[in-house]
Amino acid sequence: MPDSEREAVRQRALADIGLLDTPPERPFDALAKLAQRMLGTSMSSITLVDRERQWFKARCGLLAPETPRAQAFCPVVFETEAPLMVADARLDPRFAASPHVTGSPGIRYYAGVPLRISRDDGDAVTIGALCVLDDKPRATSAAASAADLAILSELACAAEALLEARRVALRAAEAAEDLRRTVEHLERERRQFKQAERMADMGSWRYDLQERRPTWSDGIFAIHELPVSAGVPKAGLLDFLPPPDRARFLDAVRRALDTGEPFDLDIDFVTARGTRRRVRCMGELELSKGIPAALVGLMQDITERHRMEQRLLHHARTDDLTQLSNRAAFNQLLDDGLRDARARGREVAVLLIDLDGFKAVNDALGHAAGDAVLRRVADRLRAPYLAACTPARLGGDEFAVLVPAAVGRAALDPLVQRLLRDLHIIVDGPGRIASVTGTIGVAWSGDATGGREEILRHADAALYEAKRACKGTARTYIGALSRRLAG
Incomplete structure (x- = not known):
């Protein structure tokens, strides 16, 4: 050379x-x-x-x-x-x-x-x-x-x-991005790949379509918490997938067999010892002389990564003080709720809540007392009779509740009246007593032809009218007017 x-x-x-x-x-x-x-x-x-x-x-x-x-x-x-x-x-x-x-x-x-x-x-x-x-x-x-x-x-x-x-x-690392080449060379690099599996918490699997026989690498047995000596269970991966994700996995397998489309799923998983995990499962058809011969793929334990992602998502969508949904999360939930309600020909409601007397609590008793009031309000919004609803803290002393279509207009009035009573909170301090109430503006999606911004604008208008008329009451937006619910 x-x-x-x-x-x-x-x-x-x-x-x-x-x-x-x-x-x-x-x-x-x-x-x-x-x-x-x-x-x-x-x-x-x-x-x-x-x-x-x-x-x-x-x-x-x-x-x-x-x-x-x-x-x-x-x-x-x-x-x-x-x-x-x-x-x-x-x-x-x-x-x-x-x-x-x-x-x-x-x-x-x-x-x-x-x-x-x-x-x-x-x-x-x-x-x-x-x-x-x-x-x-x-x-x-x-x-x-x-x-x-x-x-x-x-x-x-x-x-x-x-x-x-x-x-x-x-x-x-290349194996995750270039599955076909890895599988073709798998037997030649078997010992090397076993070492790589231990490093990456992953394993490879293959299902022979002719013999209907699955084979697993050592890494797959480790993810399942099964000894290699036990052999592959008869149902293969399916016994370890909860029903919803089992259906998703089977649908992906059927598509791969019918169309040759590879799949890449993140799914829940329960090991042989009952340990709940999150796994990434990839698969594609293996062809022999142009004819489908097997399904081959990789499985990787991504439990820790998934938990971290969920914690980050929760933190991004949750108000730190009250542990309710924050404004961004509420906006997303409201968008989803409006879209679903309109697809089904139904309507949802939004309650905007503003606390009356809250500033006096902060001024007289301090911010720690004010924070305690906000947490108490959050607890009231998590009461069992509001279990079907989704509460959120939008910021400061402003809260919101998304009421699902299942509640309906007839049931909303007594629910709002009870909530007004629950939002009447007495705060004790050193030699001082303060009182906090809540004023509520209500808007229905049926009265808003637009999207989220319009229904929130309607609820805010109803809230403003209620506060102007009498704090600690509620109003519902109907057209250009509002109707008093409770005092």
């Missing part, structure tokens, strides 16, 4: 492991230190040779993080793919004028061996060197030199194992 082509192969192999310019890692550092100690030198390195530079994944002694490739020692090992020992660099015409010899770090002695990784075709490719260096020359015998290189070669085996592990880890 020409030198230029071999160089290109090496650089592709180096790029494939994604190790250049990564932070220090303890296993590589430990190997470099071990080489330094065993050979008694002042410097050592695990060197990767890039196109124009040599970069040190691990280094001991006075070595820079990287240096130009020209006139350096490790690139010679890289290019020749053979061990190199230099007893005194000042006497070696290849290196005597090198700035690494004439300047810092003043290299005199060098010993290095190639570092190789395996390619898919089984060939080994050199990507760098494991070396030791010293600022003093060594007058060593042939036997001693051979012994030093033998030690380095043994340590290089350990370094190559770390490089191979890195290559496997990158291949695991």
Whole structure:
């Protein structure tokens, strides 16, 4: 193979492991230190040779993080793919004028061996060197030199194992994005993939359409909390999916069989030990000579990620003080409620609530007392008789309630009257007593031809009229007028 082509192969192999310019890692550092100690030198390195530079994944002694490739020692090992020992660099015409010899770090002695990784075709490719260096020359015998290189070669085996592990880890990440290629190479890379499964909490599965037989990798058994020795359960994945998600999974499988469309689902899952988990399940058809032969896929345990997403979603949609829905969440719920009600030919109602006397509580008893009032109001809005409704805090002392179509206009009046009584709150403080009431504006979606903004505008108009007429009462928006509900 020409030198230029071999160089290109090496650089592709180096790029494939994604190790250049990564932070220090303890296993590589430990190997470099071990080489330094065993050979008694002042410097050592695990060197990767890039196109124009040599970069040190691990280094001991006075070595820079990287240096130009020209006139350096490790690139010679890289290019020749053979061990190199230099007893005194000042006497070696290849290196005597090198700035690494004439300047810092003043290299005199060098010993290095190639570092190789395996390619898919089984060939080994050199990507760098494991070396030791010293600022003093060594007058060593042939036997001693051979012994030093033998030690380095043994340590290089350990370094190559770390490089191979890195290559496997990158291949695991590609597996999630390129399922077809992973499955085609699954048997050849079985041991590597098992290691990747443990790292990524994932596993692979295959369902043979002809034999109607599922097979699982070890990672799938681990997600199910089943021993590998137990074998695949007769129903496969289905026994572990709750009914709604089981139906979703079966629908996705049927579509894949009918249309060849791959699927990617996040679904709930219950393990053999009863542990509830969230999993991502991917699948697609495997073709043999153009004919569907199997369904193949991956499953990944995403429980922790899902919980974090749910916590973030809850935080984004929840008022921190009252734990009610916030304005953004209420707007979304109202949009959904309006859309559903209109599709069914029904109507929903919105209650806008403003607290009367709340500012006096803050002024007389302090903000802690005001916060306590807001929490008490939230508790009243969570009362059992309002269980079908959705309360929210819009901000300050303003609350809202979405009333579903099932309640109906006839039942809303007594509900609002009871709520007005519940919103009458007495607050005790040191030598002071304050009273808080609620005023309510009501609007029905049937009286609003527009969307959310219109029904909220109607409810706000009714609220304003109620407050102007008598605080602690309620009004319903009807056309351009409103009707008093309660005092």
